[in-house]
Amino acid sequence: MALNTITQVKLLNGKVVDLVDWSDQPLFSSVDLQTGFTTQEISLFQYVVGDAVPGFSPNVVTTRTASDNDTNIATPGAMASTEEMLVYALKPECYFYLTDAQAPTGTVDFNTRTYLPDAGPGNNGFPIPTAEGLAVFAQQLILQLEISQKVFAQASVAYFNTGYGVFSANGGSNSAAGGFGNSYGNAGLPSQEAVRSFVIPHHIGGQEKYRVMLINPSDINDGAVSFGIVNSGESSIVLNELVVATFRILMDGLYKRPVA
Amino acid sequence: MAQLISVKLPDGRVLEPSDWTTSEPLYSTVEVGAGSFPVLTAFSYSYGGTVPGSVGPREALLSDTNLQGEGNRLPENEELLVYNLSIEVFKNGVEGDTTAWPDAENPDVPLPDMLRLQRDLLVYFKIAYVKSYTHSPLSYWPAGTGVNWINSGSISRATNGVSGTAVANNGGTSPADMRTLATPLYVAGGESLTVDIEAGPGQVNGLNLAANARMRLRILLDGYRRRPVA
Numbered sequence: 001m002a003l004n005t006i007t008q009v010k011l012l013n014g015k016v017v018d019l020v021d022w023s024d025q026p027l028f029s030s031v032d033l034q035t036g037f038t039t040q041e042i043s044l045f046q047y048v049v050g051d052a053v054p055g056f057s058p059n060v061v062t063t064r065t066a067s068d069n070d071t072n073i074a075t076p077g078a079m080a081s082t083e084e085m086l087v088y089a090l091k092p093e094c095y096f097y098l099t100d101a102q103a104p105t106g107t108v109d110f111n112t113r114t115y116l117p118d119a120g121p122g123n124n125g126f127p128i129p130t131a132e133g134l135a136v137f138a139q140q141l142i143l144q145l146e147i148s149q150k151v152f153a154q155a156s157v158a159y160f161n162t163g164y165g166v167f168s169a170n171g172g173s174n175s176a177a178g179g180f181g182n183s184y185g186n187a188g189l190p191s192q193e194a195v196r197s198f199v200i201p202h203h204i205g206g207q208e209k210y211r212v213m214l215i216n217p218s219d220i221n222d223g224a225v226s227f228g229i230v231n232s233g234e235s236s237i238v239l240n241e242l243v244v245a246t247f248r249i250l251m252d253g254l255y256k257r258p259v260a
Numbered sequence: 261m262a263q264l265i266s267v268k269l270p271d272g273r274v275l276e277p278s279d280w281t282t283s284e285p286l287y288s289t290v291e292v293g294a295g296s297f298p299v300l301t302a303f304s305y306s307y308g309g310t311v312p313g314s315v316g317p318r319e320a321l322l323s324d325t326n327l328q329g330e331g332n333r334l335p336e337n338e339e340l341l342v343y344n345l346s347i348e349v350f351k352n353g354v355e356g357d358t359t360a361w362p363d364a365e366n367p368d369v370p371l372p373d374m375l376r377l378q379r380d381l382l383v384y385f386k387i388a389y390v391k392s393y394t395h396s397p398l399s400y401w402p403a404g405t406g407v408n409w410i411n412s413g414s415i416s417r418a419t420n421g422v423s424g425t426a427v428a429n430n431g432g433t434s435p436a437d438m439r440t441l442a443t444p445l446y447v448a449g450g451e452s453l454t455v456d457i458e459a460g461p462g463q464v465n466g467l468n469l470a471a472n473a474r475m476r477l478r479i480l481l482d483g484y485r486r487r488p489v490a
Contacts, residue, residue, distance in 0.1 A: 012277060013279070090283075131368075132417075135350075135367050136366075139367040142322055150487075156287075158348070159405050161433070161434065161435070183414040185407040186407070188434060189432070189433055190408065194435065194436065197435075198283045200277065200281060217322035219318060219319075229417055231414060237416060237417040
């Protein structure tokens with residue numbers, strides 16, 4: 001617990017930010033991905049509650065409507081005039097689901113995503129992501145923060161640890177059908193000590209444009225990000241085309257709240 | 261939350277890192293296969309160049325490197341203050357001997373192969389062609405990134421469901437696990453920089469890879485970086 005209260009932050013360009021009416025809280029935004037997607041640039045923080053959550057798939061997509069669970073930003077793509085933020089960390093959360101059985105061909109409806117045991121084979125343990133799936137993201141996806149069209153953070157998605165999540169032990173779990181369970185993973189150690197904390201924070205001023213991007217430049221699998229490596233629910237492990245992942249990416253730091 | 265205003269180097273120079281970032285490490289990739297190979301030089305190419313050691317060789321993408329310019333040197337409008345080398349390892353392709361150890365799902369690295377890489381690979385960080393600023397094994401530079409595994413005893417697809425496997429990361433997955441230099445290494449704009457990967461025995465002995473399979477080593481130079489101005 002900190003005994004002192006920060007009242008000012010001096011930025012590297014000499015500007016002094018007075019932390020009146022600021023709070024230590026994140027802004028976040030989500031995106032839905034189906035295994036095998038090939039989209040090369042995915043932008044987050046471009047929508048508000050009530051808009052469509054961006055969804056990407058090898059198939060035609062029916063997107064979800066964003067709820068408070070998906071985003072908490074007030075203005076898409078830019079800070080409102082009453083807002084400012086000092087970004088100290090990027091924290092990508094990842095959750096695995098299955099879509100409906102019609103998904104491999106035709107339209108994929110992200111509204112059908114579920115992790116209930118009766119949703120189909122292979123989702124035993126969802127929404128915990130599989131370790132193999134997270135490793136695919138770690139190799140193939142670059143996470144990038146742009147402020148006023150300039151890159152301020154850029155590295156593998158694995159460089160930016162979530163810093164929290166499920167702290168589990170070896171369960172030796174079996175699926176409901178009696179076969180082997182999945183191997184589960186977390187994006188780094190689920191601890192605040194694992195967070196990649198920026199020594200130099202990134203300032204986003206009022207009305208300034210920004211976006212967080214997931215970039216897929218990879219040569220692997222002809223650019224397809226095939227992360228749906230799960231147990232079949234019986235006695236084999238397969239690339240299940242029904243697997244979807246929801247990334248919820250947090251910009252964590254000091255946030256100047258909109259005044260009511 | 262304290263703000264860094266200036267950094268004084270051991271030679272007395274003072275850097276004022278306005279317009280610098282600590283969240284955009286410079287990275288470059290080389291690929292290691294089975295059998296003997298020459299010294300593989302990371303940062304010897306830029307985006308669009310060819311990846312040393314790769315099959316083909318293949319063209320470098322943003323997932324391989326974010327170095328701009330012609331390679332082998334830092335662009336004139338950048339500066340770098342390196343506090344960490346961090347090395348991620350990914351396996352692409354299948355094992356050569358299917359009876360030695362249950363194969364892992366790409367891009368996970370089977371535990372014995374990671375140990376072989378850590379044992380036999382040496383890392384040399386060179387600045388301005390003057391000297392090697394590091395000379396240490398791969399294991400000395402933990403990735404500080406990667407998947408925190410929870411092994412449930414699951415079977416693997418790579419073994420066609422016959423068995424499970426055990427995989428390994430190059431060290432811990434947390435930034436706290438990285439090896440931080442007490443005295444950072446400064447690279448000026450336009451100065452040459454390379455990281456050489458060399459196998460002490462001339463190869464990674466026992467590395468269990470098929471002919472066209474590779475271990476991808478992505479080397480991150482982490483610290484303070486002055487970026488190109490837009």
